[in-house]
Amino acid sequence: MSIVDVRHLAVGYEGREILHDVSLSVDRKEVVAILGANGSGKSTLIRTVLGLVPIARGEIDLFETPQRRFRQWARVGYVPQRLGAGSGVPATVGEVVASGRLARRGIFRLPGAADRDAVRDALADVGLLDRADDPVATLSGGQQQRTLIARALAGKPDLLVLDEPTAGVDAASQEAFAASLRRFGDNGGTILLVAHELGPLRPLIDRAVVVHEGRIAYEGAPPEPAGHHAEPDHDHVHPHAVQPAAGICEWAPTDRMAAN
Numbered sequence: 408m409s410i411v412d413v414r415h416l417a418v419g420y421e422g423r424e425i426l427h428d429v430s431l432s433v434d435r436k437e438v439v440a441i442l443g444a445n446g447s448g449k450s451t452l453i454r455t456v457l458g459l460v461p462i463a464r465g466e467i468d469l470f471e472t473p474q475r476r477f478r479q480w481a482r483v484g485y486v487p488q489r490l491g492a493g494s495g496v497p498a499t500v501g502e503v504v505a506s507g508r509l510a511r512r513g514i515f516r517l518p519g520a521a522d523r524d525a526v527r528d529a530l531a532d533v534g535l536l537d538r539a540d541d542p543v544a545t546l547s548g549g550q551q552q553r554t555l556i557a558r559a560l561a562g563k564p565d566l567l568v569l570d571e572p573t574a575g576v577d578a579a580s581q582e583a584f585a586a587s588l589r590r591f592g593d594n595g596g597t598i599l600l601v602a603h604e605l606g607p608l609r610p611l612i613d614r615a616v617v618v619h620e621g622r623i624a625y626e627g628a629p630p631e632p633a634g635h636h637a638e639p640d641h642d643h644v645h646p647h648a649v650q651p652a653a654g655i656c657e658w659a660p661t662d663r664m665a666a667n
């Protein structure tokens with residue numbers, strides 16, 4: 408069963424086309440990583456899949472339903488790139504994770520035992536049960552990211568969509584993250600994630616899709632990072648937007664490139 412099916416997608420902002428003729432399919436239980444240089448259109452692709460950015464041309468099906476008719480958004484968990492709550496919202500870790508239940512229970516019903524259990528399970532899964540009552544703002548960046556994945560897991564989704572889940576995250580949190588995703592996949596979940604570097608997520612990835620200047624340039628086994636990204640002590644500094652966009656060769660040597 409195809410969980411996400413993107414066909415000949417074009418997307419733009421303010422008249423500037425960013426994605427051109429992108430087709431991508433993710434089957435049930437697959438773990439697919441979208442790779443590519445800064446600004447290549449990775450986030451735009453998954454945000455369009457989630458209905459957050461309008462489609463200019465092409466089609467997207469979710470769970471074999473055209474996106475415009477899709478209503479089962481509780482089946483989709485989204486882990487965005489950054490935790491906005493770090494910016495002064497005094498929510499506790501438990502509250503942020505509990506907000507992941509809203510799509511399931513509706514805002515007019517009080518949380519029941521199933522909601523509380525789901526929140527507890529999700530917190531335990533990411534190793535933050537003991538931090539449930541702490542304000543999110545007091546957590547490290549990596550722990551905040553784990554809070555976000557717990558929020559998505561609490562909704563018991565069938566599909567998890569993650570945007571650079573490990574960017575700027577400490578090694579311990581990256582490992583915890585990878586373990587949580589593995590358990591989610593082992594339980595039948597489907598994962599679509601954007602990554603700049605795979606790190607500990609690499610063994611989980613069934614298929615990598617490299618986006619280059621708004622087109623799919625490679626699809627297949629996760630390519631080995633080349634150049635400076637391959638150095639063990641390479642510490643990726645995320646916003647290198649001021650530099651020329653890094654080439655496709657960072658991810659996929661030309662002899663491994665496949666036509667889309």
Ligand SMILES: Nc1ncnc2c1ncn2[C@@H]1O[C@H](COP(=O)(O)OP(=O)(O)OP(=O)(O)O)[C@@H](O)[C@H]1O
Nearest residue numbers: 420421425443444445446447448449450451452603
């Ligand atoms: N809301 C927006 N309005 C206008 N332009 C945008 C918007 N969001 C993204 N863009 C532009 O679209 C292009 C692709 O951005 P996108 O965030 O999809 O790339 P990305 O591959 O995810 O990059 P990164 O690795 O830096 O997150 C960039 O040129 C970006 O400036």
